[in-house]
Amino acid sequence: MYVNETYLPSGEQELAALIAQAAGEKLPLEICGNRTKRNIGRPLQTATRVSTGQMRGITLYEPTELVLSAKAGTPLAEIEALLEKNNQELAFEPCHLDQLSGGEQQGGATIGGVFAVNASGPRRVLRGSARDHLIGVRAVNGMGEIVKSGGRVMKNVTGYDLARGIAGSWGTLAVLTEVTMKVLPKAEDTRSLLFLNLPDEGAVNAMCRAMGSPFEVSGTVHLPASFVERLSMPDIAKLGQPVTALRIENFASSLDYRTGRLHEALQPFGAIYELDDARSRAFWRDIRNLTFLTGSDWPLWRISTAPDKGAKLVSALKAQLECTAAYEWSGGLIWVEVPPATDSGAAVLRRIIAEFGADAMLVRANATSRAAIDVFQPLPEVNMGLIRRLKEAFDPQRILSPGRMYAGI
C-alpha cells in the first residue's frame, strides 16, 4: 500500500482486502468516515488513511418494524432526512461534535462515525445512547476479516453482543461497514420549560426532580451566561444570565397536561417560562449541535458523573481551576471549558473528579496537549489489561487507528 494515501474503498470486500494487505505489511491506518471528528482523541501517527466515505446508501428501512440499515459512510443527514419524511427519528438524537473541534465539514458526519464514537445527544437521558439503538453491525477487523454481529431484529441475544462492544471504540477495534439501528416515531409536539438565573445546585436539583417525574422529560440542560450568549436564538442569547431548560415531547393532546403538572412540581425552583413547539425545536437543535460550546478554541472537557454529584463536582473544580461548566443529562453530563494551559487543566481536573468517581475526556485541545495527556479517562490496570487483550482479539497487528484512545492500543 502507499504511504500518505487516502483509500476510499467502494465496498466491503474491497475494504477487507485493503485491511488484510495493511495487516500483512503491518502498516498502521487512520480509520475514518468524513473526518468530522479528526481533531478529537489522541493525535494519530499514521500516514495512510482508509475512509468509508464512498460506502454509502440506506440498505433497509422498515418503518413499521422500527429498523433501518445503512452502509457506514452514509451521511447522517441523509438518514435523518429519510426518517423525517416518515415522521420517525433516531431517538438518541446524535450530538454534533463536528463544529466543536474544527473537524472537516465536507460530507458531514457519517452514520458509521456516529456509532464508532457513541455520539448521543439531549434525548439520551430518556431514550438511551447510540449504542443502545445499535442492533447489528457488519465490520472488518484488523486482520481484514468480515465479521457480523447482531442483526435486523430488535431483540437478539444470539452469541455475544460484539456490535455494542465495537460502538464507542473510535475505529480501533474494527471498521464498521454497515450498521443497523432501531428508529422511533417522532413526537407530535414539543414544549420546553425555562428557568433563568438558577444557581448550579438548584438547576441540577430541578433537572433531577423533572427526570424523576412520570412526564418523560426528554432533555435537560443548564447553561452558564457566557454559553447562553453563543446560542443562535437571538432573544435567548441576549438574556445575559444562566438558562436551565427542560423538554417534553408527546402527542399534542398530552402536552398541556404534562407541562401543567411539571409547572406545579417545579414551581419552588423559580419562575418558569415556556417555549412552544417551533421555538423548542430551535432551542434543542442548538443543544444537540453543541452550539453553546462552539466559537471558542479553549480546551473542553466532557465529564460523566452521577447526576446528583454534578454541581458539587463543579464547585470543587471551580475552587482550584478557572473554568466554565454546562450540564446536560440531568446533571450527569458536564461540559467544562478551561483557559489554555499546557496540560489543559488535566492534573487538577482528574484529581478532583476521582473523588466523585467520574469519567473525563478531553474533547477539544490542540494536538500538543492531546499528545501529552490522557485524552480518555485513565483506567485501573485490570481494566487496561482487558482492553489491551480486546485490541489483540480484534486487531492483533495494531493497525486500526492505533493510539487514538490509549497509547499502544
Add this chain to the structure above:
Amino acid sequence: MAGIAILKPRADILGKRSAIVNALKKLVPARCIVEDEAGRRAFETDALTAYKQMPLAVVLPTTTEEVSRVLSFCHLAGVRVVARGAGTSLCGGALPAEDAIVLGLSRMNRVLEVNLESRYIRVETGITNLGVSRSVAPTNFFYAPDPSSQLACTIGGNIAMNSGGAHCLKYGVTVNNVLGLKMVMMNGDIVELGGTHLDASGYDLLPLVIGSEGQMGIVTEATLRILRNAEGARPMMLGFDSSEAAGACVSAIIAQGIVPVAIEFMDKPAIKVCEEFAHAGYPLDVEALLIIEVEGSEAEIANLLGQIDRIAWDFAPKFVKRSESEAESAAIWKGRKAAFGAIGRISDYYCMDGVIPLSKLTQALSGIAEICAKHRLQVANIFHAGDGNLHPLILYNANDPDEKARAELAGEEILTLCVELGGCLTGEHGVGIEKRELMSTQFNDVDIAQQMRVKSVFDPDWLLNPGKVFPLKAQEAFLARVR
C-alpha cells in the same frame, strides 16, 4: 437422554474431588459449601430439565472477596466454574458439569444503595428481579426489564442472559438498563465496569459482559437504572379471526407513531390454556389475541386506547375489550405472565425463543404449524409482537423418548426458519447448550471465531461455564489452535 452432547469431564479433576472440596473449605465458611449428594442434586439442572449433571460441589459465597478467593483457587487448580442465580434458564445456561463447581449467588441478595435523584439502585446480583422493583416500589420507582420469571430469576442471571420481558418494547432489555457492574474474573481479579454515570469515555465493556451467559466472569454487584412509574397503565385486548390480521394491526399501530409499552400475542391454543388457568376474560373464539398496554394519565390512556381502537377497526376485530379496573388489568397480565406455567400444567413443553421481522409473521406462523404437524406435535404460540420475539411452546411427553426427540427436531427447524426469515435464534433466553450447535445457521466460522477470541480476553483458559454458546467442535478447534 437425547440430542445434546455434553462436554467430556476431565478425569484428573474428578479424581481430585475431595482435595478440591477441602481446599474450598479453607477459602469460605463451611456453611457456604454444599458437598453431599442430596444437596448437590438441587443444582443438577435448570429450567431445561431434560438435562442433568451432578456438579463436583456447590459454593454459595456471601461476599465478592469470597468469590474472588474461590475463583483464584479454581483458576490455579484448573477447575471449571458454573455461575448460577435461580436456575430458571430455559436453554441449559446454568447446567453444571461433573468436573465443575457451581457458584451460586443466591446468598448475595442485598440492596446496597438507592439513589432516586440519580435514578439508580446498586444491588448484589443474587437479588431477584422482582426484589429490585419491590425495594423501590414505595417510592414509585421500578426496574424496567420484567421477564415472566421475575419472581424467581436473579439480576445476575438477567445480566448473563440479557433478559427481556413484555415491557421491553418501550424500556429496552437488560443491556439498556445496566449502568455498572462489579465482576470477578476467573483469575480472581475484581474489575468494575461502568459506574453510576452514563456513557463513560473509553471502551464500553458492559455490552460484552451482558449477555455473555456467565462466560466472562462472575458478576457480584450491579448498578441498575430505575425509572419513575407512569401515572397509570392499562391493557386492552383485541381478538382477530387470523394471526395475519393481528400482525397487520400491530404494524398499523406502530405506523401511526404509537409505541405501546407492550404488545403481546397469543394464538388459539395458548388463549385456551391461559384462560382456563387465569380466568382473565380472554375470548375463546378468536384465532389470535393481542394484549396491548399503554401508559399515562387517565385522559392520556383513554386517548391512546381510543386511537388504537380506531386503528384496529380496519382489521375487523372480533373482540375488543379495555380493562376497566386494576383487578381486571392484573388478571389480563396474570394470564399472560403465567402462560408457561399454565401450559406446563397440561403437558411437558419445549419453549422456543426465535425472533422474526414482524412483516414475516404470517410466514413464520404457518411454517411453525407445518413443522409441528409434520412431527405430529401440538404447539401453542405466545409472543412479544412489538419486537417479533416468538415463543412457540411445543407440547410433548417427556417420558416418550421418541416424542422428545421429535420435539427437539421441530424446535431446531423452527429456529432455522426464524433465521431464514431474517431473524435470529434467540431473543431473550440465550444459547446455552440448547442452541449451541445452531449458532452456525446464523453465524459463519469467522463470526464465531471473533466471538471466541473475545471470550478468551476475559477467560483465557475457558474455565467459566464450559461447553455452552459455541458449537462444541468449533470450541475444541479454537482451543487446540490457541494452545
